[in-house]
Amino acid sequence: MTTQVSDGTQAIEARKLTKRYDGFVAVDGLELAIEPGEVFGFLGPNGSGKTTTILMWLGLTEPTMGEALVWGHNATREPIQVKRIAGYVPESVGFYEDLSARQNLIYTARLNHIPRRQAEEAIHRAMGYVGLGEVADKKVGQFSRGMRQRLAIADIMVKEPRVVFLDEPTLGLDQEGVNRVMELIQRLSQEQGITVVISSHQLHQVQQVCRRVGIMSRGRMVALGTVEELGQALGTQGLMVDIEVEGWDEALLADLRRVDGVEHVDAAERFITVRCQPQTRPSLARAILDRDCLLVQMRSKDLTLEEIYLRYFTGGEDK
Amino acid sequence: MGAIFWKEMTDYLGSRRFVVLLAFIALSGVYTVFVAAQTIRADVANAPTEMVFLRLFTTGAGLLKPSFVTFVGVYGPFIGLALGFDAISGERSRRTLGRLLAQPVYRDAVINGKFLAGAATIGLVFLTIFLIIGGMGMRLLGYPPGFQEIAFMAVFLVVSVLYITFWLGVAILASVFFERPVLSALVSIGLWLFFSLFILMVARSIADFAVADTSTLEQQIRHGSIQGNAMLFSPVYLFREATVTLLTPTATQVATMLLSPLGPYSQITPSALSLHQTMLLVWPHLIALVGLTVVTFTIAYIRFMREEIRT
Ligand SMILES: Nc1ncnc2c1ncn2[C@@H]1O[C@H](COP(=O)(O)OP(=O)(O)O)[C@@H](O)[C@H]1O
Ligand SMILES: [Mg+2]
Numbered sequence: 001m002t003t004q005v006s007d008g009t010q011a012i013e014a015r016k017l018t019k020r021y022d023g024f025v026a027v028d029g030l031e032l033a034i035e036p037g038e039v040f041g042f043l044g045p046n047g048s049g050k051t052t053t054i055l056m057w058l059g060l061t062e063p064t065m066g067e068a069l070v071w072g073h074n075a076t077r078e079p080i081q082v083k084r085i086a087g088y089v090p091e092s093v094g095f096y097e098d099l100s101a102r103q104n105l106i107y108t109a110r111l112n113h114i115p116r117r118q119a120e121e122a123i124h125r126a127m128g129y130v131g132l133g134e135v136a137d138k139k140v141g142q143f144s145r146g147m148r149q150r151l152a153i154a155d156i157m158v159k160e161p162r163v164v165f166l167d168e169p170t171l172g173l174d175q176e177g178v179n180r181v182m183e184l185i186q187r188l189s190q191e192q193g194i195t196v197v198i199s200s201h202q203l204h205q206v207q208q209v210c211r212r213v214g215i216m217s218r219g220r221m222v223a224l225g226t227v228e229e230l231g232q233a234l235g236t237q238g239l240m241v242d243i244e245v246e247g248w249d250e251a252l253l254a255d256l257r258r259v260d261g262v263e264h265v266d267a268a269e270r271f272i273t274v275r276c277q278p279q280t281r282p283s284l285a286r287a288i289l290d291r292d293c294l295l296v297q298m299r300s301k302d303l304t305l306e307e308i309y310l311r312y313f314t315g316g317e318d319k
Numbered sequence: 320m321g322a323i324f325w326k327e328m329t330d331y332l333g334s335r336r337f338v339v340l341l342a343f344i345a346l347s348g349v350y351t352v353f354v355a356a357q358t359i360r361a362d363v364a365n366a367p368t369e370m371v372f373l374r375l376f377t378t379g380a381g382l383l384k385p386s387f388v389t390f391v392g393v394y395g396p397f398i399g400l401a402l403g404f405d406a407i408s409g410e411r412s413r414r415t416l417g418r419l420l421a422q423p424v425y426r427d428a429v430i431n432g433k434f435l436a437g438a439a440t441i442g443l444v445f446l447t448i449f450l451i452i453g454g455m456g457m458r459l460l461g462y463p464p465g466f467q468e469i470a471f472m473a474v475f476l477v478v479s480v481l482y483i484t485f486w487l488g489v490a491i492l493a494s495v496f497f498e499r500p501v502l503s504a505l506v507s508i509g510l511w512l513f514f515s516l517f518i519l520m521v522a523r524s525i526a527d528f529a530v531a532d533t534s535t536l537e538q539q540i541r542h543g544s545i546q547g548n549a550m551l552f553s554p555v556y557l558f559r560e561a562t563v564t565l566l567t568p569t570a571t572q573v574a575t576m577l578l579s580p581l582g583p584y585s586q587i588t589p590s591a592l593s594l595h596q597t598m599l600l601v602w603p604h605l606i607a608l609v610g611l612t613v614v615t616f617t618i619a620y621i622r623f624m625r626e627e628i629r630t
Contacts, residue, residue: 051629058421060628080423088421094414110322111422155418 011036011163011195012057016066019052019219026052028219029066034197034212036162039189041206042199044216050199051091053216054165057197058088070163084112087156087164092171093148097141101132101151104140105158112159119158126154130184146177153184163195164188170205178205185209241274241281244296245288248272252291259283270296323424323432324439331402331440340401341444347394348448349455351387354380356459372468373566375456376475387452388562391479392555393515398444399486400507402437405500406430406491407623412500420628430491430623434616437487442480449476470594475565478601481608482558486511488615495619495626514553522549551604554611561604565597 012034019027027049034040042050055061056068059079068075070082095104102123109119127136130150135143143151149169156164166185170178186209188194200206207213207227215223215230223230245252248267256265261277262284274284281300288295331337355378359371379386385393407430410416420426449472457463464472490507497503526546533539550556 055627055629060417060420080425083421083423086421088418090414090417090421092414093418095418096415097413107322107326108418108422110326111419111424113322113423152418159422 009036010034010069011038011071012040012197013069014053014057014066015069017053017056017063017068018065019049019056019061020064025219027056027063030219030221032214032221032224034195036195037189037193038212039185039196039198039210041203041210041213042197042216043201043203043206043213044199045201048201048216049219050201050216051167054088054167054197054199057165058082058086084159085162087159087161089149089152089156089164089166089169091167093152095140095143095148095151098139100137100139101127101143101154102136104151105155108155109158114159122158122160123154126157129157130154131180146173146180149173149177149181150184153181153188157188161194164197166196166198168199168201170200170202182206182209239276239278239300241276241284241298241300243272243274243284243288243298244270245272246270246294246296248288248293249291252288252293255287255291256284259287320424320428320432320435323428324436327433327436328439331436332443336401337440340398341447344394344398344444345448345451347390348387349451351379351385351390352376352452352455353459354378354384355386356456359460370468370471371460372456372464373471373475375452375460376472377562377566388475388566391482392558392562395479395483396486396511396515396555398441399437399483399488400490400504400511402440403433403487403490404494404504404507406433406437406494408494408497408500408503411498417628426624427620430495430620434487434491437491438480438484441483441487445476445480445483467594471565471597474594474598474601475562478558478561478565478605478608481605481612482554485554485608485612485615488612488619492615492619492622495623515555518550518553518556522546525549551607552611554608557604557608557611561601561608564600564604 010033012032014030014032017027017030017032018025030049030053042053044050052061053068056063057070057075059068059075059082062076070086073081073085075082095101096107099107105123105126106119109123114122123136124133127133130153132147132150132154135147140148140151152169169181169185173181182205185196185198189196189209198206198210203213210227212224212226213230214221248270253265253267253272256262256272256274259276259280260283261280262274263277264275266273276284278300281298285295285298352375355375358378358380359374376387379389405412407416410419419429453464453472486507489510490503493503493507493510494500497506523546526542526549529545530538530542533542551560
């Protein structure tokens with residue numbers, strides 16, 4: 001495969017990338033560079049602009065402003081060059097139901113002008129790789145969701161891409177399905193050096209395989225870095241404390257909210273969850289005792305990625 | 320575009336939908352021709368001897384036994400609609416459109432490939448049916464068609480394919496605008512109803528509006544010609560006029576015949592107009608038919624090229 005690399009060595013880039021829909025800003029001046037071979041977690045709640053950004057990288061949607069680049073190719077001006085080297089697994093991917101899995105991939109290969117012989121080999125290899133070798137000649141109509149998702153990965157492998165975009169690849173899969181898909185993605189990157197972008201609104205599903213994650217909220221990237229970096233950035237700011245209290249009431253919650261260093265208070269059944277500065281714990285206990293409530297236990301935990309993520313995006317929503 | 324064309328073509332030819340359609344059309348077509356041959360033979364004494372082969376296409380026996388031309392004019396559009404209504408909407412509802420357009424193909428190759436594959440399929444179907452009818456005609460009438468007759472039949476074949484391809488375009492247009500194939504099918508059937516039936520009312524209203532007072536003969540003629548011209552925006556009527564001219568080569572006052580209470584093919588006393596003369600008469604119809612198809616497809620094309628693909 002010979003594709004000229006223009007400047008730099010970035011596999012995927014966004015420069016002031018912006019998309020507006022009649023005044024509504026779906027992606028807002030996104031700046032991002034993803035290195036070759038990197039597995040990047042593109043996170044954010046529903047509606048935060050992940051899909052829109054991916055569509056712009058693939059030249060399927062035109063940016064209102066800014067540039068989407070894949071291996072130096074501007075996706076708007078040179079969509080064909082981009083599509084030659086990019087694989088795309090859309091959100092809830094579909095296939096031609098009354099064709100077999102193999103026939104579906106043969107069509108993909110033909111659209112990519114891969115010679116028949118070479119295509120057959122590549123398809124055979126890819127189907128084995130994703131564990132669908134046995135059912136290659138079954139109609140896709142009979143495939144489960146997990147099988148379709150893996151077929152979609154085989155589908156992008158056929159064209160030997162340099163970068164792949166997977167939009168919510170774990171959506172609707174059970175835990176085992178999620179694990180298999182993530183493992184395949186990890187192998188793709190490790191064995192073939194493919195650059196991967198995985199979008200997801202479920203952080204814990206992608207965090208093991210992603211070297212870096214970026215968190216989108218309302219079209220902006222509100223956090224970017226390795227999982228540890230994001231954890232540290234937040235760790236200095238606060239922690240979560242779970243307190244089991246018998247007989248709490250609204251007045252107690254109000255008291256807790258007034259304590260210095262407390263950022264957020266939530267309650268459900270017997271538990272009160274408080275986000276606060278680390279040194280605030282004694283004051284919390286005092287507040288509870290002052291109200292004559294029974295403090296059963298108090299447990300602080302580090303922020304999990306899920307919480308980091310929740311925090312970033314709720315923070316984004318507030319604005 | 321080659322890959323898309325061949326995929327669509329094999330899809331069409333291998334689909335149950337297509338087999339059912341082909342069987343329906345071939346059987347009905349054969350039946351109309353069979354009835355026509357019997358009618359012609361029963362009336363040998365009065366029948367003109369020229370261009371008998373063409374009369375296989377135009378002879379019907381009442382409403383329940385329409386002629387082949389009438390059959391194609393009325394039911395033919397459904398072939399086009401059936402082939403096209405899920406062209407784009409089907410890709411969307413199966414969620415394959417995004418994957419398809421993420422391959423290194425130009426977007427217009429997708430819609431062009433589908434359109435051309437549909438048109439080629441229609442051509443293939445009609446060629447097959449015409450060959451069957453030709454063979455049957457030879458057996459039933461007892462002699463082969465003359466060169467003239469073959470030439471007229473060939474032009475009729477082309478007109479039929481163009482006519483049905485227009486409806487393919489209509490269906491593809493609907494499939495671009497509507498997400499769900501069911502909706503796209505309903506809308507294209509609605510357009511068929513409009514062009515077949517409602518156009519008559521529309522044309523009459525236009526004529527009424529232009530010529531309010533129809534007390535003199537001159538005004539009536541003007542009224543009639545305005546109505547006739549307005550109806551030429553409907554491919555159904557374009558097809559009808561073109562085929563009347565083509566298959567009943569003496570039809571001179573096509574427009575008035577169309578509006579006659581006995582129906583368009585009632586006053587047939589064929590005597591040969593040459594192919595050349597006939598072509599001069601149907602040429603505008605062909606151009607108009609192609610023009611309407613181009614307009615329809617262009618709208619579909621532009622819309623599809625601009626559309627954002629989220630599925
Ligand atoms: N065609 C459109 N017209 C108007 N708004 C749109 C359109 N497509 C997407 N949006 C809006 O853009 C925002 C971002 O959507 P999307 O990129 O799909 O988010 P995500 O993939 O992160 O869930 C959403 O609020 C969505 O409603
Ligand atoms: Mg999305």
